[in-house]
Amino acid sequence: MRGLFAVVLLVGLGLAGFAVHMAQGYVQKYQTALALERQSKVTPIELTEIYVATQALDYGDKLMPEMVKLVKWPKESLPSGWYADANILFKNNNLTPRHILRPMVQGEPILQAKITKPGEDAGLTSRLEKGMRAFAIRVDVASGVSGFLRPGDQVDIYWTGSVDRLSEDGETSFTKLIQTGIKLIAVDQKAKLEGVNGNVARTVTVSVKPEQVAALAQAQNSGKLSLALVGAKDDTIAESIEVDQNKLLGIERKEKKVVQAKESAKVCTIRTRRGAEVVAIPIPCSN
Template sequence: MAMRSVLVAMLGVAIAGGSAIGARHYLIATPALSSPEAGPVAEMVQVIVAARDIPFGTEIQPSMLKVIAWPKQALPPSAVTDPKLLLPAEGQQPRRAVKGISQGEIMLTSKISGYGEKVTVVQNLSPNTRAMAIKVDAVTAVGGLITPGDRVDIVLTQGQSGSLRATTILQNIRIVGVDRQTDERSEQSTVARTVTVEVTPEQGQALALAQKAGTLSLTLRTLDAEPNRQMESVALEDILNAPPPTAVDAPAPEPLRTRIKVRRAGEVETVEVN
């Protein structure tokens, strides 16, 4: 009886083990069914990204690059997938960053110069614009807080003594350089002597005349500044002759009254005297 129980138990274990092995082979051989919510598996390709921040004008070197997998459908058209396209051959001049590239950012051909190509501020200008320098100081350049990439309004102050007048001549102008600094990712601010701005040819003419006509001051715009609007010039006499704020009339004080006590026929009465 005992032997029969042992044989039955061994047979059960053998059947269970065989079932488990069979199920495993079945799952391996059977392709996974995709659920209605799951989409097709994305095809991955290799792409080159920046291993660290690459400032404007920096030579592209192997230590600055790394390869990662990226979904093919989400790959930008100008993405670089072969590091040989970024690194020079023996005896060849290097390529440089024509725009600042952040760590982890995909390397794009639009942000890389040609082999041995000179990199200047020209690569940072928008189509049909010019770079023009204007003289500034600590006061006119917002105390040295302006850095490349900021946007400013330019105010012209002209006249003498009581005839002074201020006029906003240009709005939403991009700063492309502060002295010789052109890297927009730089957070270091300095008291500059010149600021280079990006302007259209027409704006450049106006700016050249304005520099001769008076003093130019920069006002730093916020990131969510309102769109450009027509602004009237302000004269010093407008400020000095502006009517003072209307005073609120205070209520008239109540007259002082004196109270005295009067005794009449044995009774005391309080009487107010003006």
């Protein structure tokens, strides 16, 4: 009796193991089929090879072949002005190399707006946009924001001087905001960020329109210019500002009283003839 029970138990265990094995195989096949179905529904991303920087590139650096490499980039998000052909990026085997116009980090795409044409130097003229001019402003430790100015910063420009005002007596000294949001393109003789921090500049070069050049030249020759650094994320436009000594100290200007001259007393006369001579004789006037 016990032998029969053992046989039945072994047969049951075998059937249970076989059932588990079959169930695992079925589940695995189902999961594989489900994964294949999901994969078939995903739209493949189309990629294009473009050149990116293999290292950090600074303003003025020569662009060499070892500084770039081809990587796959999603075609739908390609930036404007990308390069994929080495013969175009490095013309004539790079005998006339391009130069870096804007600092780039490792992995950043090489774009047309960030490099010069073959053989073109990354001088100051390459940083001027169409219709803009470079103008130098004399500064010192006070007017130049204590050496914290860097190329690419934006500043507001204030003029301090004295002028004759016809409506007031004598000269009036005041400070006025004359230009806002002016872009710096060079500090002293440096147009790159490296080595500029902390140095007290003697001149800064700004990018302005031709009519602004005339205004700044006149202002610099007739008074003193001071710069105020604008925050990197500040997009507000400064309003017209003018402060003189009276406004600074809170002194109210007294209005002048205009005293009209009294009408001169009337003089009445009578004329009489004395021989050939006519004589005017004053007499009291009557109303």
